[in-house]
Amino acid sequence: MRFGVIVFPGSNCDHDALHAVSRNLGQPAEFIWHDSRSLGGVDAVILPGGFAYGDYLRCGAIARFSPVMKAVGEFAAAGGLVLGICNGFQILVEAGLLPGALIRNRSLKFICREVRLRVETTGSPFTSAAQEGQVLRMPIAHGEGCYYAAERTLDELADGDRIVFRYLDNPNGSLRDIAGILNPARNVMGMMPHPERATEPLMGSCDGLLVFQSMLAVAQAVR
Amino acid sequence: MTARVFVSLKSTVLDPQGQTVRAALNGLGYRGISGVRQGKFFDITLAPDVTPEQARRDIETVAHEVLANPVIEEYRIELLD
Numbered sequence: 001m002r003f004g005v006i007v008f009p010g011s012n013c014d015h016d017a018l019h020a021v022s023r024n025l026g027q028p029a030e031f032i033w034h035d036s037r038s039l040g041g042v043d044a045v046i047l048p049g050g051f052a053y054g055d056y057l058r059c060g061a062i063a064r065f066s067p068v069m070k071a072v073g074e075f076a077a078a079g080g081l082v083l084g085i086c087n088g089f090q091i092l093v094e095a096g097l098l099p100g101a102l103i104r105n106r107s108l109k110f111i112c113r114e115v116r117l118r119v120e121t122t123g124s125p126f127t128s129a130a131q132e133g134q135v136l137r138m139p140i141a142h143g144e145g146c147y148y149a150a151e152r153t154l155d156e157l158a159d160g161d162r163i164v165f166r167y168l169d170n171p172n173g174s175l176r177d178i179a180g181i182l183n184p185a186r187n188v189m190g191m192m193p194h195p196e197r198a199t200e201p202l203m204g205s206c207d208g209l210l211v212f213q214s215m216l217a218v219a220q221a222v223r
Numbered sequence: 224m225t226a227r228v229f230v231s232l233k234s235t236v237l238d239p240q241g242q243t244v245r246a247a248l249n250g251l252g253y254r255g256i257s258g259v260r261q262g263k264f265f266d267i268t269l270a271p272d273v274t275p276e277q278a279r280r281d282i283e284t285v286a287h288e289v290l291a292n293p294v295i296e297e298y299r300i301e302l303l304d
Contacts, residue, residue: 057289057290058292061289061292065289093294094292099294100294101292101294101295103232103236103237103295104239104240105239106237106239107239108239108240108243146237148236148237148294148295149294150294173237173239
C-alpha cells in the first residue's frame with residue numbers, strides 16, 4: 001500500500017506522518033508537493049498537521065485552493081482513503097470534504113498534551129482494527145480545535161454513525177466532544193489528535209498505529 | 224473604488240476572544256459593557272477600470288467563497304469611493 005503525504009508550505013507534521021507509515025507501519029510512502037496536480041497513483045492520502053500558508057485568514061482557508069486539493073477532491077469522490085490530521089482536518093472542512101468548522105479553543109490556549117479518545121465506531125476504514133469503545137491515548141497540539149457545526153449537522157453525524165472519536169475529557173470545547181468525523185461515504189476522515197505521534201514506544205503510546213493498520217487492512221482486503 | 228468587507232462570527236457561535244475582551248473591560252471598571260463580539264474587516268482596492276456592477280459581483284463572491292466561512296461567519300459589504 002502506497003501512502004502519499006501532502007506537503008503544504010507551513011506543514012510541520014509531514015515528516016512525522018511519513019515516518020509513521022514508512023517506518024512504523026512498514027509501507028512505502030512519499031511526499032506530494034502542494035502545487036502538484038496529480039497524486040501519482042497512491043492508495044491513500046494524508047493531509048498532515050502544521051500551519052499551511054501560516055493559517056492566514058482562517059486555518060486551512062488558503063490551503064484548500066492549492067492545486068493539489070483538486071486532485072484530493074477527485075480522489076475522495078472516487079472512494080480513495082483521505083486522512084486529515086489536525087491542520088489537515090481544518091483543510092478538509094474548509095474544502096467542504098467534511099462538514100462543520102474548527103474554531104478557537106474555548107480556553108483560547110494552544111494545548112499540547114496527551115488526550116484519551118473513545119472509538120465510537122469501528123465501521124470505518126480508519127478504525128476497523130480497533131474495538132468499539134476502546135480508549136486510545138495520543139497527543140493533541142492545536143489552538144483551533146474546537147469542533148463546531150449546526151445542531152442539524154451534529155444530528156446527521158450522530159445518526160449516520162459518522163463520529164469516529166470522542167474526547168473522554170474534552171480539552172477544547174468541541175461540540176458533543178467530537179475529536180474525529182467521517183464523510184457520508186466513510187472514506188474521508190478528519191481528526192484533531194495526532195495518531196502519527198503515537199506509533200512507537202519511544203513516543204509514549206502506540207495507539208495511533210491502529211488508524212494506519214486499519215487503513216492498511218482495508219487496502220489489502222480490496223486487492 | 225474600494226470596498227470594505229466586515230466578517231464576524233455568527234451570533235450562535237461562541238466567541239471566547241470577545242468574552243475575554245469583555246471581562247478585561249469590566250475589570251478596568253467599565254461596568255456598563257455587557258458583551259463584546261470580535262470580528263475583522265478587509266479593505267479591498269479595485270482597479271480603476273472595474274465597473275461598480277463588476278466590483279459588487281466580485282466582492283460578493285470573494286466574501287462568500289474566501290473571506291468568510293459561511294459555516295461559522297457572516298459578512299457585510301460596504302462599497303466606498
